[in-house]
Amino acid sequence: MTALSNARNTPQRAGEVFDFPIKAAVHGHQGGIAVLNGGYAAPATTATSLIAIGRFETDADNSGGSNGAFLAKVRRGIFQYANSASTDAIAQADAGADCYLVDDQTVAKTSASNTRSRAGKVIAVDADGVWVQIGLGY
Secondary structure, three states, X not given: OOOOOOOOOXXXXXXXXXXXXXXXXXXXXXXXXXXXXXXXXXXXXXXXXXXXXXXXXXXXXXXXXXXXXXXXXXXXXXXXXXXXXXXXXXXXXXXXXXXXXXXXXXXXXXXXXXXXXXXXXXXXXEOOEEEEEEOOOO
């Protein structure tokens, strides 16, 4: 394809909520951390090569379906999740640093020797958990 020589009507996806085809045999719970696993939306787990994409907006139950059987609504943004424990707990001093996926509701300070995927950026930490900026483009 060559460079533009005239105006172009470029399609746009507006907003913060996106539809992703869901992975086979998974159940993404509303409010849980959503990732891309092999190109399909799935709940976050401790694993490598996952891409954090946001928060499941509704339950997305594809327990009995095949890859892409339906679309899951996922919102990118800043969300509060549980803090990991002991030496992997995130502190306010870690604001601005990357944090890592433990499961679909917990983040940790380290990748645990490269066994965890990146969740996003730590925004703040309070008594109720860790505020994390999650989503494509962040």
